[in-house]
Amino acid sequence: MIRSLLKGAIGPRDNDSRFLLDVHRRDLPGEDTMCRYGDADEVDMCIVGAGAGGSVLAQRLARAGWRIVIIEAGPFWHPDEDWVSDEAGSHDLYWTQKRIIGGADPIELGKNNSGRGVGGSMVHYAGYCPRFHPSDFRTASVDGVGADWPISYDELRPHYEMVERELPVAGQDWPWGFPHKYPFSPHPVSEAASVLWRGAIARGIKMRVGPVGIVNGTFGNRPHCIYRGWCLQGCKVNAKASPYVTHLPDALAHRVEIRAGCMAARIEIGPGGRASGVTYIREDEHAERMQRARFVAVAGYSIETPRLLLNSASRCFPHGLCNNEDQVGRYEMVQGATQSAGRFATELRMYKAPPPQVSSEDFYETDASRGFARGFSIQTVSPQPIGWAEHVLADGHWGRALREYMRDYNHWTTVGVLNELLPHPDNRVTLAAETDPYGLPVARFDYTLGGNDKANMAYSATVIKDLLDAAGAQDVLTIQRFAHLVGGARMGTSPDNSVVDANQRTWAVPNLFVADGSVCPTQGSANPALTIMALASRLAGRITSGAAMTRADR
């Protein structure tokens, strides 16, 4: 009751990031005065990766007095100068170092799902921030597929609520999964998304506005969204949430050092089988350095985290760190992300307003009548010209036909799905024969769809086609694609089914944690950013309370 009265005004506790930002500059405040630790200075924790997981973990632990260094491969952004309101010009936001993709259904990486630089992939995510459903944590028990998490929804719920206040998330009251409210009201809906919504209403599909991590009201020094629609190119307004604005300002104010432009080469294991620090290479010098640390947390996301573990082989771990049970890199997951665009009589100009607007989780849970387990969500999206060209190409058009469809861009609007695709041990990250410019073997990601996955994707494609028909679309173009990554170092109940325990601590090394989406045993049909942050927030609490520590480390 009090919260609903205060809607739009309530702020998170224990995180001052929103007040630390400068209204007139987008730079991360505190970069110049940031704490600097020596390599030989044994810090409390060295975190690899300044994205959704690493940043939240650092901010929480720094508040508890921990001395922390974050090693980040990509650049320390200066958004006013580095980010542009332009698709092709945003190339540097993505992890564009080489990776090999294989399997029967190779997954395109780069701009599709991989970030690089301070703030991680959330710098260029669309902004959708749905929670997982309670059922996502028990798919093996309830649906007979996937895996059960060693933790329940209830353990993550307070952290979902906390992170939603920090981003802050705007959206309608949410009726699906565990019903909940959002701290900020839903944003206005563009005509392009409204057309889709009308189609959904005609087909009896329930849709809701949001949930998006985009400011819709007064929130410290973070401005209100200006509906320019360039969320995927890095928000130059500071309205869209990413760790760069939500957690790292507070982290720097609490003596965290972000060492950008530094590629982690391997985790060092000292006497007694404990991690002693992280060896890394600065991009401007090519010599190896090693940051000593009492604890190490890997948060490089689902490709680079397994890669770093596999590249950290030693005499005790000949097949890669924490990989004596052959679990590292397995159960890598993506979501099916088919998008269908419909043509309408009037100009809709879908590039206006943020791409994430209205979504539905009506099809999220298993419905036996559909003939497959688990389900999918439906979300509006809105490709800009290059994305639209790829969409048209995928329907088989090039040359004059492609130009004709491109000229029709303003008459189109786009709806997508996110299919829950099931974890499989052979969908895996391994090391390729090729090396990167630092001489480190690059990752190879093999991916093959299963029968349930294909059935889910095929069914969902008919649902959005039907939605577009109901909306009155005059022509429909469809592109089959994939989005998001999780898994690769999953949490489980024993070393023979997972890499980390319920506290995200590796089974093999007592002071080594994994703090990103790699730990997820399943991924539901929800965009993973919020869950990755909530997991890191929970992990920080378990570390500071001692619950996640060995007796010796408490």
Added chain:
Amino acid sequence: MAPDRAGPAAGRDLSKPHHLPNLRPGREPPDKSWLQGQRRGTTPQMIGRYPDFDVLASSASWDEATTKVVLARLHLADQFRFFAAGELATLRAFCDVTVAQDGEPRVPVPEMIDAKLAAGRLDGYQYDGMPDDRDAWHLVLTGLDEVAEDRYGQPTFAACDADAREAIVGDLARAQLSGGSWEQLNVKRAWSVCMRMILAAFYSHPWAWNEIGFGGPAYPRGYMRLGPVSTLEPFESAGATSEDPARIDAGDGA
């Protein structure tokens, strides 16, 4: 000219989808004569649907970093660093066919691709069984020349007539090329490697934005007209053509 911009006539012209390839015989678009010539600013081949829209006219409202990146595309060096001189004719012909640039003014797609490949700005993934994207480009150009010689007795792809070029690219798009250089490639993936670079170049150019009526960069100024009353900003203009699409539908277009 405000009444023309959003007037009812302009809206009615384009309300029907008859010009869309999927709805036409052979999935062929109408002849470009149904389009209006550009009256303001530049479009590729000076055709488009927004004859009075020039996105560059609003560039004063863009932030400095964006302006620099976008305007640089208008002044590209014409020196090639990645492709060899002997590859350029085929490269140009291939890029022209894939995005139907059959005359001036052209978006300088080959120059943009050369700059990207020379700088090693790749996309972050390489299909198993495919060479590095840079090697794939060389192999595709060689392969196109090989097909030109085998099928048409021409020394290069560039030397083929327009119909032959279209036919060869059509076979590449359907992954129906084999032998010679194509054996070192997965042809389907090679098409995707080339096209994602060609499309990213072409549709990053402000002339192409003029052609499709895209409002362009929007920072620090955002958008105000999200609908439903109108989706047009004051600086944008509604689409228009020189011909009634119903007549296109009657079959005089293709």
